[in-house]
Amino acid sequence: MFCSVVSTVIYGVEAIPIxxxxxxxxxxxxxxxVGYVGAQVKEAEERVRTALRNIGIRLPPKRxxxxxxxxxxxxxxxxxxxxxxxxxxxxxGVIPGSRLRGLMLLGELHLDGKVEAVPGVLPSLLVxxxxxxxxxxxxxxxxxxxxxxxxxxxxxxxxxKDLVAFAKDGVIPESGAERDEQGxxxxxxxxxxxxxxxxxxxxxxxxAAAGFHNLMLSGPPxxxxxxxxxxxxxILPPLTEEESxxxxxxxxxxxxxxxxxxxxxxxxxRAPHHSISPSALCGGGRIPHPGEITLAHRGVLxxxxxxxxxxxxxxxxxxxxxxxxxxxxxxxYSFSFPAEFLLVTAMNPCPCGYYPDxxxxxxxxxxxxxxxxxxxxxxxxxxxxxxxxxxxxxEELKTGGEDPLSTAVMQEKVxxxxxxxxxxxxxxxxxxNSELKPERLERYCPLTxxxxxLLERAFRSLHLSARGYHRILKLAxxxxxxxxxxxxxxxxxxxxxxxxxxxxxx
Amino acid sequence: MGKEKKLTEEIRFIKKSDSEYPAILxxxxxxxxxxxxxxxxxxxxxxxxxxxxxxxCSNYGRTQALHFSKMLAEAGVQIISGMAYGVDSYxxxxxxxxxxxxxxxxxxxxxxxxxxxxxYLYEEILKKGGGIISEYETGSxxxxxxxxxxxxxxxxxxxxxxxxxxxxKSGSLITAxxxxxxxxxxxxVPGRVGDACSTGCNALIAxxxxxxxxxxxxxxxxxxxxxVCKDENEEAVNWRIMKLSPExxxxxxxxxxxxxxxxxxxxxxxxESRLVAVCLTSLCMEGLAVCRQPGYYCRMEEWE
Numbered sequence: 001m002f003c004s005v006v007s008t009v010i011y012g013v014e015a016i017p018i019x020x021x022x023x024x025x026x027x028x029x030x031x032x033x034v035g036y037v038g039a040q041v042k043e044a045e046e047r048v049r050t051a052l053r054n055i056g057i058r059l060p061p062k063r064x065x066x067x068x069x070x071x072x073x074x075x076x077x078x079x080x081x082x083x084x085x086x087x088x089x090x091x092x093g094v095i096p097g098s099r100l101r102g103l104m105l106l107g108e109l110h111l112d113g114k115v116e117a118v119p120g121v122l123p124s125l126l127v128x129x130x131x132x133x134x135x136x137x138x139x140x141x142x143x144x145x146x147x148x149x150x151x152x153x154x155x156x157x158x159x160x161k162d163l164v165a166f167a168k169d170g171v172i173p174e175s176g177a178e179r180d181e182q183g184x185x186x187x188x189x190x191x192x193x194x195x196x197x198x199x200x201x202x203x204x205x206x207x208a209a210a211g212f213h214n215l216m217l218s219g220p221p222x223x224x225x226x227x228x229x230x231x232x233x234x235i236l237p238p239l240t241e242e243e244s245x246x247x248x249x250x251x252x253x254x255x256x257x258x259x260x261x262x263x264x265x266x267x268x269x270r271a272p273h274h275s276i277s278p279s280a281l282c283g284g285g286r287i288p289h290p291g292e293i294t295l296a297h298r299g300v301l302x303x304x305x306x307x308x309x310x311x312x313x314x315x316x317x318x319x320x321x322x323x324x325x326x327x328x329x330x331x332x333y334s335f336s337f338p339a340e341f342l343l344v345t346a347m348n349p350c351p352c353g354y355y356p357d358x359x360x361x362x363x364x365x366x367x368x369x370x371x372x373x374x375x376x377x378x379x380x381x382x383x384x385x386x387x388x389x390x391x392x393x394x395e396e397l398k399t400g401g402e403d404p405l406s407t408a409v410m411q412e413k414v415x416x417x418x419x420x421x422x423x424x425x426x427x428x429x430x431x432x433n434s435e436l437k438p439e440r441l442e443r444y445c446p447l448t449x450x451x452x453x454l455l456e457r458a459f460r461s462l463h464l465s466a467r468g469y470h471r472i473l474k475l476a477x478x479x480x481x482x483x484x485x486x487x488x489x490x491x492x493x494x495x496x497x498x499x500x501x502x503x504x505x506x
Numbered sequence: 507m508g509k510e511k512k513l514t515e516e517i518r519f520i521k522k523s524d525s526e527y528p529a530i531l532x533x534x535x536x537x538x539x540x541x542x543x544x545x546x547x548x549x550x551x552x553x554x555x556x557x558x559x560x561x562x563c564s565n566y567g568r569t570q571a572l573h574f575s576k577m578l579a580e581a582g583v584q585i586i587s588g589m590a591y592g593v594d595s596y597x598x599x600x601x602x603x604x605x606x607x608x609x610x611x612x613x614x615x616x617x618x619x620x621x622x623x624x625x626y627l628y629e630e631i632l633k634k635g636g637g638i639i640s641e642y643e644t645g646s647x648x649x650x651x652x653x654x655x656x657x658x659x660x661x662x663x664x665x666x667x668x669x670x671x672x673x674x675k676s677g678s679l680i681t682a683x684x685x686x687x688x689x690x691x692x693x694x695v696p697g698r699v700g701d702a703c704s705t706g707c708n709a710l711i712a713x714x715x716x717x718x719x720x721x722x723x724x725x726x727x728x729x730x731x732x733x734v735c736k737d738e739n740e741e742a743v744n745w746r747i748m749k750l751s752p753e754x755x756x757x758x759x760x761x762x763x764x765x766x767x768x769x770x771x772x773x774x775x776x777x778e779s780r781l782v783a784v785c786l787t788s789l790c791m792e793g794l795a796v797c798r799q800p801g802y803y804c805r806m807e808e809w810e
Contacts, residue, residue, distance in 0.1 A: 199779070200768060200769060200779060200801070203779075216800075218799070218800055218801075349799050355799060356564075356565070356764075356765035356798070356799050356802050358562075358563075358564035358565075358701070358702060358703045358764070359700070359701065359702035359703070360702070361562070362562045363562055364561045364562045364591040364592055365562075365563075365568070365591065365592065366591050366621065366623050367562075386800040387800060387801065388767065388768075388799065388800045388801025388802065390767055390769065390801070454788075457791055458787070458791060461791040462791065490784070491780060491781070491784055494783065494784030494785075494787050494788070495780050495783050495784060497787045498783035498784065498786060498787045499783075499800075
């Protein structure tokens with residue numbers, strides 16, 4: 001007898017529907033899995049056979065063939081155990097095959113029949129909806145991921161026994177009824193009010209957040225660079241429903257959804273160590289996994305000790321910083337991962353960290369130059385805001401209480417500018433000034449005559465690149481938006497230029 | 507290959523008995539039996555000033571080293587130093603830029619350019635008719651104990667030793683000691699009280715060193731008041747300052763020779779930080795201010 005059930009395979013950040021077919025026929029007893037499958041899928045044979053026996057079902061001594069279709073798509077992972085078991089059960093007549101119609105199945109099996117969680121359930125549920133399924137059977141440990149998907153019945157299975165019961169009697173396994181409608185409401189405990197003083201730094205943080213501009217923090221050790229970075233997600237506008245769903249899908253595939261908390265409601269903050277490998281940063285593997293830059297999508301990617309990162313890793317960032325996505329090509333497939341992150345980097349001004357305070361810094365000019373040489377021109381060119389984080393003065397530390405410039409106050413400023421941008425780019429399909437395409441600059445960045453002259457003078461005397469020029473203009477646009485100004489004025493351009501480059505020798 | 511060949515070619519060994527050996531060295535004890543030389547020795551008929559100072563100098567040290575060496579070189583003074591990082595290299599650089607002659611006494615063989623980043627100086631010195639001098643055999647590596655010893659040659663070859671920036675315990679002070687032993691005048695560029703980089707200089711002044719508060723003071727000492735210097739730079743700067751807007755001028759007046767943070771400048775001139783940032787950007791573009799570290803600005807001097 002033949003039976004086919006629906007499941008999914010994860011490719012990049014998308015789920016692709018596949019059908020799991022089982023055929024049980026007369027012949028020499030055997031168990032074969034075909035369909036361009038990897039070793040993990042091949043091993044499903046042992047898991048399925050043993051799990052079935054351990055819940056009291058013996059496979060008949062027949063020739064069992066499993067096919068995962070389409071056959072030209074590489075399949076990896078353990079998510080096919082459950083659909084394979086279901087297809088076999090239906091093909092051998094243990095359960096009625098009609099019960100499985102319109103259902104999508106996913107899950108790994110233990111030898112005792114317990115169903116184990118698998119990554120990538122959320123995007124699979126969305127695909128199930130598109131494919132016209134009415135319901136899904138997923139591991140009960142993954143049920144919380146269904147919190148945001150409407151119009152789809154999702155049942156969680158604890159054990160293979162639940163599947164048999166469900167198919168035979170139509171009884172919904174009990175634990176499956178639960179749905180976490182709440183989602184994650186994680187309290188963001190960090191707040192800008194915990195940073196006293198540092199007004200200039202906070203100003204820069206607001207500008208960076210308002211226009212999604214890359215930010216580089218430079219300062220002596222202990223001055224609050226990491227503290228500032230960690231508070232950046234808090235002042236970004238809250239995630240919209242779609243953004244939250246998109247992010248949750250990515251985290252589901254990466255297997256990094258916070259346990260039993262449902263959706264990602266907060267903007268991500270990723271701070272990988274500087275020893276991170278290029279493929280962990282950008283994504284990699286035979287079937288590539290999302291890297292840190294994708295996990296930081298719509299959030300903040302913080303790279304501390306920026307110059308300590310190996311040059312090869314650093315240069316990998318260049319393309320995603322421009323294209324806002326990364327494409328990884330493999331022999332038979334190209335994978336695109338979204339990477340619209342706000343890059344925040346931190347570095348010391350010199351090897352000892354105290355330059356230009358010469359009473360403490362004993363670095364020679366050469367040592368400082370060498371330290372900075374670790375950052376290539378193209379990478380520095382992509383830093384829109386370079387900001388000094390000075391040491392906190394004792395007086396500022398001592399004035400007790402919280403700083404009046406709190407996350408809430410700053411976020412309000414950001415939201416106002418974000419709203420202006422959303423209105424302006426309604427037709428264009430992007431949200432922030434930093435995404436402005438060069439050919440649209442003239443249209444969206446009108447300048448006063450005086451501002452135009454200042455920009456022209458800067459272009460000549462600072463030897464700006466075309467990209468540098470565009471980035472200054474976009475930054476000035478954001479600063480003007482924060483002021484609520486339609487036309488960009490001299491003070492906006494001047495401020496934008498002052499944040500740009502390190503070496504300005506006139 | 508070309509570089510290596512350049513380093514090893516035209517090296518001469520001048521024995522003490524040779525006529526070319528600087529006569530002035532015979533006046534002192536513990537001088538080497540011979541010197542390795544590329545190029546030539548300082549001209550004994552012209553004045554020579556040894557400029558020494560911290561390797562990790564501040565921006566103040568950098569600009570003063572450039573300023574003094576340029577002015578001295580323009581007055582025909584030969585500049586001699588150790589070609590180390592910091593003050594040493596800026597002194598040589600200033601002299602060469604002003605078209606003067608520069609000499610370097612190394613702590614390694616003359617065929618080794620140490621530090622290698624100063625190779626352009628090494629080349630320029632020879633091209634402009636200066637000399638690279640060492641008491642160490644060709645091929646000798648730059649060992650740490652070579653450097654204080656070679657300082658006695660630097661001071662012996664000079665008519666005057668000028669210390670630009672020195673910390674409390676600085677190798678430059680060793681050179682100053684040699685100079686005093688050898689009966690040379692020692693001058694120090696004064697620094698602000700509390701500046702770690704200038705402690706050594708101020709201490710030298712307290713001990714009786716000459717106060718080099720301008721290049722003219724040094725020239726006065728060298729030529730016994732017979733040198734009249736010309737001063738055109740002042741006016742050029744003034745004219746550029748005249749062009750500035752009132753806000754820019756106010757900000758410019760707050761700038762100093764050492765780096766100041768934008769916050770600091772705001773506090774001094776009492777203006778809003780955004781406006782100050784715009785003024786600073788403008789000053790940078792005019793070449794009146796310079797930003798070597800984000801958020802920190804200092805005056806850009808005419809001679810830079």
